[in-house]
Amino acid sequence: MQIQQNVSLRNLNTFGLESEARYFVEAKSVDELAVILTDKNWNNFPKFILGGGSNILLTKNIDALVIHPDIKGIEKIRENDDHVWLHVGAGEVWHDLVMYCVASQYAGIENLSLIPGTAGAAPMQNIGAYGVEIKDVIETVEAISITTAEVRVFTWEECRFGYRESIFKKELKDQYIITGVVYRLNKKPVFNIEYGDIKKTLQEMNVANVSLRTISNAVIHIRQSKLPDPAQIGNAGSFFKNPEIEKSQFELLKNSFPTVPGYAVGNDKIKVPAGWLIEQAGWKGYREGQIGVHERQALVLVNYGEGTGQDIKMLSEKIQDSVEHKFGIRLSAEVNFV
Ligand code: EPU
Numbered sequence: 001m002q003i004q005q006n007v008s009l010r011n012l013n014t015f016g017l018e019s020e021a022r023y024f025v026e027a028k029s030v031d032e033l034a035v036i037l038t039d040k041n042w043n044n045f046p047k048f049i050l051g052g053g054s055n056i057l058l059t060k061n062i063d064a065l066v067i068h069p070d071i072k073g074i075e076k077i078r079e080n081d082d083h084v085w086l087h088v089g090a091g092e093v094w095h096d097l098v099m100y101c102v103a104s105q106y107a108g109i110e111n112l113s114l115i116p117g118t119a120g121a122a123p124m125q126n127i128g129a130y131g132v133e134i135k136d137v138i139e140t141v142e143a144i145s146i147t148t149a150e151v152r153v154f155t156w157e158e159c160r161f162g163y164r165e166s167i168f169k170k171e172l173k174d175q176y177i178i179t180g181v182v183y184r185l186n187k188k189p190v191f192n193i194e195y196g197d198i199k200k201t202l203q204e205m206n207v208a209n210v211s212l213r214t215i216s217n218a219v220i221h222i223r224q225s226k227l228p229d230p231a232q233i234g235n236a237g238s239f240f241k242n243p244e245i246e247k248s249q250f251e252l253l254k255n256s257f258p259t260v261p262g263y264a265v266g267n268d269k270i271k272v273p274a275g276w277l278i279e280q281a282g283w284k285g286y287r288e289g290q291i292g293v294h295e296r297q298a299l300v301l302v303n304y305g306e307g308t309g310q311d312i313k314m315l316s317e318k319i320q321d322s323v324e325h326k327f328g329i330r331l332s333a334e335v336n337f338v
Helices: 030-038 094-104 198-204 212-226 247-256 274-280 309-327
Strands: 004-008 020-027 047-049 062-069 074-079 083-089 138-145 151-155 176-186 244-246 263-265 269-271 291-293 301-303
Touching (some): 030 062, 030 138, 030 176, 083 094, 198 212, 244 247, 291 309, 301 309
Antiparallel strands (some): 083 176, 244 269
């Protein structure tokens, strides 16, 4: 392992933001991670873990040892008539795993096609799309402690998954590096096509037989039509979470804004699409120099090339203030600010 100095992180974050790591090292295995984490020379030096970089906003240089885990490998570890269990290295590209599962007829993550990021980052924020969340297919998560290099296996319950949340983003924030995940996929698929535009898109694509492949293709088609490709325009997907408000607050909102959409969450909360709130506040397609709000999805902030993390942070605060002023709802960020 080679420790480099003053390394640009621009190609390691999907926003494409410039930020320099004072020191940088890539670890290809759990053993390599353990070596770095127990190295006496780096004992008291601050460490920063940078995974797939698909959910962060880099607002400054990182004055730390940046560790970039890149552990690969997809291995079938168990199967029965109904399920197959895959052990997946945290550094596997998420969409590659989806494509592998679709080709192998393993069901469960086809609705999560084309989400940027890695298989290891996925549980961190319980990625989700089109009616499926990653928590639905996770068996266990393996991680290594940043302070002690102790390896630990987290059960599903211990991960404490919530909407775009897990223990790794909350109580154990900055304490563990996810190194691998065991996913449990279905050999007897249950298709999940009721959500959003999937059914309509399958019809438009003249699909006669619904299959993992055709669902995946439909999701790819929907995402490509709405969401910017990070390889072309820097972004981190949804910038904010969809707020969940009390039913009573939603009713009041509906009185003033009769077209406001909302989806019930449990018995007394309503989830309101942040994209709608931001669009209604007039931000959709807004551009300010090198940054802006995507023209087809108001929940996505974009970097057209030379924007900075600070610029995006300031824009996100303006959006929060304006949405709060108009609707009385304070949006909270889904991306992690650094
Ligand atoms: N909407 C607007 N204007 C917009 C965007 C959205 O009015 O510019 C309204 C529409 O009413 C639309 C509704 O918002 O029907 C929902 O929009 P969309 O289906 O695009 O989904 P979303 O709620 O904006 C969430 C996830 C996405 C995921 C999609 C599809 C969050 C924060 N985001 O977005 O996840 O792909 O659903 O399931 O929950 C991500 O987390 O990075 C991400 C991309």
